[in-house]
Amino acid sequence: MYSIGIDLGGTNIVASVVDDKYNIIATSKTPTSAPRTADEIFDDIAMVSQEAVQKAGLTMADIDSVGMGTPGTVNSEGIIEFANNLGFNNVPAKHMLTERLGIERVFIENDANCAALGEAYAGVGNGAKDFVAVTLGTGVGSGIIVDGKIVNGVNFAGGECGHMVIVVDGEQCSCGRKGCWEAYASATALIRQTKMAMEEYPDSYMHQIAEAEGKVSGRTAFDAMRKGDIAGIKVVDQYIKYVACGLINLVNALQPEIICIGGGICNEGETLMKPLRRFVQAERYSIHSKIQTKIVKAELGNDAGVIGAAILGSVKE
Amino acid sequence: MYSIGIDLGGTNIVASVVDDKYNIIATSKTPTSAPRTADEIFDDIAMVSQEAVQKAGLTMADIDSVGMGTPGTVNSEGIIEFANNLGFNNVPAKHMLTERLGIERVFIENDANCAALGEAYAGVGNGAKDFVAVTLGTGVGSGIIVDGKIVNGVNFAGGECGHMVIVVDGEQCSCGRKGCWEAYASATALIRQTKMAMEEYPDSYMHQIAEAEGKVSGRTAFDAMRKGDIAGIKVVDQYIKYVACGLINLVNALQPEIICIGGGICNEGETLMKPLRRFVQAERYSIHSKIQTKIVKAELGNDAGVIGAAILGSVKE
Numbered sequence: 001m002y003s004i005g006i007d008l009g010g011t012n013i014v015a016s017v018v019d020d021k022y023n024i025i026a027t028s029k030t031p032t033s034a035p036r037t038a039d040e041i042f043d044d045i046a047m048v049s050q051e052a053v054q055k056a057g058l059t060m061a062d063i064d065s066v067g068m069g070t071p072g073t074v075n076s077e078g079i080i081e082f083a084n085n086l087g088f089n090n091v092p093a094k095h096m097l098t099e100r101l102g103i104e105r106v107f108i109e110n111d112a113n114c115a116a117l118g119e120a121y122a123g124v125g126n127g128a129k130d131f132v133a134v135t136l137g138t139g140v141g142s143g144i145i146v147d148g149k150i151v152n153g154v155n156f157a158g159g160e161c162g163h164m165v166i167v168v169d170g171e172q173c174s175c176g177r178k179g180c181w182e183a184y185a186s187a188t189a190l191i192r193q194t195k196m197a198m199e200e201y202p203d204s205y206m207h208q209i210a211e212a213e214g215k216v217s218g219r220t221a222f223d224a225m226r227k228g229d230i231a232g233i234k235v236v237d238q239y240i241k242y243v244a245c246g247l248i249n250l251v252n253a254l255q256p257e258i259i260c261i262g263g264g265i266c267n268e269g270e271t272l273m274k275p276l277r278r279f280v281q282a283e284r285y286s287i288h289s290k291i292q293t294k295i296v297k298a299e300l301g302n303d304a305g306v307i308g309a310a311i312l313g314s315v316k317e
Numbered sequence: 318m319y320s321i322g323i324d325l326g327g328t329n330i331v332a333s334v335v336d337d338k339y340n341i342i343a344t345s346k347t348p349t350s351a352p353r354t355a356d357e358i359f360d361d362i363a364m365v366s367q368e369a370v371q372k373a374g375l376t377m378a379d380i381d382s383v384g385m386g387t388p389g390t391v392n393s394e395g396i397i398e399f400a401n402n403l404g405f406n407n408v409p410a411k412h413m414l415t416e417r418l419g420i421e422r423v424f425i426e427n428d429a430n431c432a433a434l435g436e437a438y439a440g441v442g443n444g445a446k447d448f449v450a451v452t453l454g455t456g457v458g459s460g461i462i463v464d465g466k467i468v469n470g471v472n473f474a475g476g477e478c479g480h481m482v483i484v485v486d487g488e489q490c491s492c493g494r495k496g497c498w499e500a501y502a503s504a505t506a507l508i509r510q511t512k513m514a515m516e517e518y519p520d521s522y523m524h525q526i527a528e529a530e531g532k533v534s535g536r537t538a539f540d541a542m543r544k545g546d547i548a549g550i551k552v553v554d555q556y557i558k559y560v561a562c563g564l565i566n567l568v569n570a571l572q573p574e575i576i577c578i579g580g581g582i583c584n585e586g587e588t589l590m591k592p593l594r595r596f597v598q599a600e601r602y603s604i605h606s607k608i609q610t611k612i613v614k615a616e617l618g619n620d621a622g623v624i625g626a627a628i629l630g631s632v633k634e
Contacts, residue, residue: 255470
């Protein structure tokens with residue numbers, strides 16, 4: 001059998017047909033063009049879903065279930081309670097998809113949780129039952145899998161590990177709290193840390209890199225570090241320490257089999273992963289245990305979301 | 318049917334017969350007298366277990382399963398891999414109990430996890446499936462229940478939420494890391510914070526309280542606060558903020574139905590719980606959700622451990 005995985009994003013709607021071995025058979029997409037009414041957006045979701053099924057050479061009769069990842073909070077009835085960047089308030093997503101696609105088995109879930117599920121089952125997790133996915137992007141996103149299932153919590157708002165405070169009274173976070181992991185370990189935070197170091201070190205090579213690129217990015221300090229620039233090395237060392245701090249917190253609390261790290265910063269590859277593993281190894285509470293959490297780079301990229309959404313039907317029931 | 322719950326502590330071995338409604342029918346106990354050989358200790362564990370069964374007016378044939386909570390790390394084969402205060406290294410606890418009691422269904426688990434299970438099923442949790450128990454004692458202990466089961470993680474060392482860093486490069490923790498929640502929110506930390514404030518405020522009422530009691534305790538600052546002592550108020554306010562910080566981290570990551578707080582500091586009751594709830598309410602990420610984590614005081618006290626141990630047989634299989 002096949003399922004449809006949908007990633008409803010702020011920019012694009014992507015639908016893929018996925019087989020029972022987690023392979024993407026066919027994909028179709030269209031711009032989200034938010035803000036629009038939920039009805040308009042769901043008409044387009046149904047359209048790309050049907051297109052993907054056609055491209056796969058299948059009909060709706062071959063589809064066992066439909067899963068969709070969306071920004072925001074989704075409750076147990078498949079209602080999107082609140083999704084700021086889509087302008088959604090209490091949108092009955094499950095009902096609207098069932099109606100449009102004629103399929104009963106429809107599952108709606110937060111997009112970060114779908115991505116975690118995709119990596120856990122079909123990506124670097126290789127079926128790991130206890131798994132955490134962390135994304136170092138504009139913010140720090142995360143999804144927690146325990147015993148093969150997404151940890152939604154009592155109000156379906158679980159898994160917000162980016163908003164664990166690692167510095168009481170620290171940097172202001174976008175969520176209103178001070179000192180969240182996100183305020184130290186996101187790409188946004190790294191850029192802020194890079195700019196501060198550039199002010200402090202006017203001779204740093206980071207200035208030349210930023211000028212050549214036309215901006216300070218999440219790569220600026222890493223590139224300078226590779227040239228042996230002292231200020232660049234300092235920024236990267238401190239940033240990695242902040243990322244590691246949150247990872248060790250997760251290890252101590254949950255001891256997952258695998259923590260996978262995704263997002264743009266991950267393109268640094270082993271430059272990032274090696275020192276992270278060293279920190280976690282040295283500082284975890286379970287220092288005497290033979291078995292330890294593996295820290296690995298995410299491997300599915302943007303496909304994690306649609307694959308995870310397609311899997312929802314098999315893990316949620 | 319009945320089960321036996323055992324709490325193997327550094328000081329005492331307690332065994333209780335528990336019925337299927339989580340009532341304790343009879344209890345027997347004996348000093349642990351560690352360090353002794355594992356064989357000697359397990360002979361006593363078997364003895365108190367049999368005594369409790371006799372006191373209950375039952376025989377071993379009435380016992381469906383035996384559960385034991387122990388300090389340290391227990392693996393899936395029921396082997397206590399490491400328990401520092403008992404001097405245990407790779408002690409095959411499940412096997413040794415089965416042999417001595419003639420019962421096949423024996424389950425061994427970390428003691429903090431047993432206490433969490435007891436409160437979740439038989440105590441203040443009232444059957445909550447997503448539950449965290451936090452103990453503010455000498456250290457900060459915790460146990461996490463997700464979907465009705467203990468979160469052990471890949472190496473059975475999960476649930477060490479006291480060792481989540483809340484202040485990068487902060488106070489030295491006994492675990493080797495700096496800035497752990499335990500180093501700010503334990504009774505030990507509160508006593509340290511109280512002593513520091515007493516040095517800073519030589520006229521504080523805390524000096525009189527400590528002199529009358531013969532020592533600085535976890536109550537000193539709370540008692541001074543109740544008398545309107547400025548330094549006492551400052552210590553308590555800051556301490557509650559630290560406790561709340563870790564609680565909010567747990568809420569954001571797991572959104573459990575209930576977080577229950579136990580340990581000596583909890584005797585402060587609503588003096589502690591009310592401001593904690595206010596902090597959590599104001600700072601949680603899920604501020605828009607209608608359903609929110611309840612913050613409550615533990616109610617089973619020392620019984621949580623034996624009841625949780627007795628329940629192991631019904632949740633682990």
